[in-house]
Amino acid sequence: MDALTIISQEHSNMWRLATTLDQVASDLQAISPSETAFFEAALDYITQFVDRMHHPKEDDFLFRLLRLRSLEAAEVLDALEADHRQGPENLAQLRAKLAAAAQGQLPVAALAVAVKHYTDGLKGHIKTEEKHVLPLARKALLPQDWAEINQAFRTHSDPVFGDQAKAEFRELFHRIASLAPDSVGLGASSVGSLQTAAAPTQPVLLKVEGLESCYGRIKALKGITLEVRKGETVALVGANGAGKTTFLRAVSGVQSISAGSIHFDGEDISKLRSDKRMRRGICQSPEGRQVFGPLSIEDNLRLGAYTQPKHQVAGDMEKIFTMFPILKEKRALPAGTLSGGQQQMLAIGRALMGRPSLLLLDEPSMGLAPLLVEEVFNVIKTLKSQGMTILLVEQNAFAALAIADRGYVLETGTVTLTGTGEDLIHNEEVRAAYLGM
Ligand SMILES: Nc1ncnc2c1ncn2[C@@H]1O[C@H](COP(=O)(O)OP(=O)(O)OP(=O)(O)O)[C@@H](O)[C@H]1O
Numbered sequence: 001m002d003a004l005t006i007i008s009q010e011h012s013n014m015w016r017l018a019t020t021l022d023q024v025a026s027d028l029q030a031i032s033p034s035e036t037a038f039f040e041a042a043l044d045y046i047t048q049f050v051d052r053m054h055h056p057k058e059d060d061f062l063f064r065l066l067r068l069r070s071l072e073a074a075e076v077l078d079a080l081e082a083d084h085r086q087g088p089e090n091l092a093q094l095r096a097k098l099a100a101a102a103q104g105q106l107p108v109a110a111l112a113v114a115v116k117h118y119t120d121g122l123k124g125h126i127k128t129e130e131k132h133v134l135p136l137a138r139k140a141l142l143p144q145d146w147a148e149i150n151q152a153f154r155t156h157s158d159p160v161f162g163d164q165a166k167a168e169f170r171e172l173f174h175r176i177a178s179l180a181p182d183s184v185g186l187g188a189s190s191v192g193s194l195q196t197a198a199a200p201t202q203p204v205l206l207k208v209e210g211l212e213s214c215y216g217r218i219k220a221l222k223g224i225t226l227e228v229r230k231g232e233t234v235a236l237v238g239a240n241g242a243g244k245t246t247f248l249r250a251v252s253g254v255q256s257i258s259a260g261s262i263h264f265d266g267e268d269i270s271k272l273r274s275d276k277r278m279r280r281g282i283c284q285s286p287e288g289r290q291v292f293g294p295l296s297i298e299d300n301l302r303l304g305a306y307t308q309p310k311h312q313v314a315g316d317m318e319k320i321f322t323m324f325p326i327l328k329e330k331r332a333l334p335a336g337t338l339s340g341g342q343q344q345m346l347a348i349g350r351a352l353m354g355r356p357s358l359l360l361l362d363e364p365s366m367g368l369a370p371l372l373v374e375e376v377f378n379v380i381k382t383l384k385s386q387g388m389t390i391l392l393v394e395q396n397a398f399a400a401l402a403i404a405d406r407g408y409v410l411e412t413g414t415v416t417l418t419g420t421g422e423d424l425i426h427n428e429e430v431r432a433a434y435l436g437m
């Protein structure tokens with residue numbers, strides 16, 4: 001992924017967080033330990049991520065190079081860098097107010113005002129970057145500048161957090177999502193359905209009703225109702241921690257459910273083991289690819305076909321190789337030697353070896369360079385044109401909605417909006433929450 005995509009994704013995460021903070025603060029009647037925990041987690045995220053990672057990376061790479069290439073950038077960059085320097089101080093003041101409110105020494109209304117003031121500042125800052133700085137950077141920076149900036153943002157390695165920084169921030173964001181009050185969620189808040197154009201005519205293949213699933217006391221899915229018709233590509237989009245992966249795992253049967261039902265091709269499969277669901281054609285390419293590193297590419301593909309009759313495996317593998325020639329070239333090598341993009345191809349190929357009638361894809365473009373992202377989406381388009389039914393989970397919401405027939409927006413375990421891919425792309429709230437401002 002290039003730095004601009006990463007920066008914009010980070011911006012939309014922060015934007016959602018700011019909106020959520022605001023909403024929780026303005027709904028506040030009294031402050032209880034759970035709200036204090038939520039605010040603290042959110043402020044931790046901003047302290048660790050925004051002030052220690054996002055801002056310094058911008059200062060040290062994007063802003064520094066942009067100053068060199070564009071004279072008109074100086075003024076706006078001065079202001080933004082001043083904001084960056086001021087960030088920790090503002091946050092410390094907000095923490096002090098939170099502590100005072102928690103001890104009853106500050107009225108909650110005053111805390112709400114302080115939160116609003118802080119988040120307004122953050123949002124203004126993000127807007128300036130999105131509206132002025134990023135467009136200017138696109139115009140003025142040279143290829144070698146981008147190489148340097150991309151490298152810095154892509155690795156996100158950091159002396160304090162190390163290589164795992166990104167994974168840790170993701171965890172932290174999940175914690176915030178799970179602590180946010182039910183009524184708020186993270187992002188768009190309306191529950192609704194956009195007008196669909198023509199009534200779909202294909203039979204329903206997957207029908208999920210009132211699905212709930214928990215991790216211990218955390219309810220990750222809070223009653224999801226969704227359907228996928230034969231031949232449709234349906235996109236499920238939503239922020240980190242919304243429950244997208246949990247949902248796919250519940251459908252493929254590796255995640256237990258606590259309420260609701262799943263029907264597949266007319267049959268209730270809610271209680272069916274995952275291998276039996278796979279035999280019926282529900283095949284998943286999991287988040288983070290999860291290929292078996294020490295095994296060869298061929299063996300990884302064979303694993304995907306373990307529910308299939310032996311005689312068809314060789315022929316199916318050839319089809320996968322036609323689709324992904326690079327896998328053929330490296331067929332005898334351990335999967336661990338493949339690049340991230342190639343491993344993604346392998347994960348999709350492995351799922352296809354199960355001859356899916358419903359293909360579940362969990363973030364196939366995650367962590368890939370832009371060209372590879374395009375390639376992965378091309379593969380999905382090809383499968384779609386061949387009539388495959390696909391349920392696609394993506395954080396790259398724009399690209400996913402652009403190829404999907406329909407989409408569902410998931411917010412902390414609840415579907416908040418459904419509609420055609422195109423309607424969702426044009427929807428104001430979706431644009432604000434997921435596609436940048
Ligand atoms: N193994 C687990 N144990 C406890 N809680 C979990 C576990 N996996 C997920 N959760 C929680 O369940 C919620 C939904 O997580 P899930 O991974 O399904 O979200 P997601 O939409 O796939 O997020 P992402 O975009 O980061 O992949 C989050 O609050 C998360 O912290």
Ligand SMILES: [Mg+2]
Pocket residue numbers: 244245246287
């Ligand atoms: Mg996920």
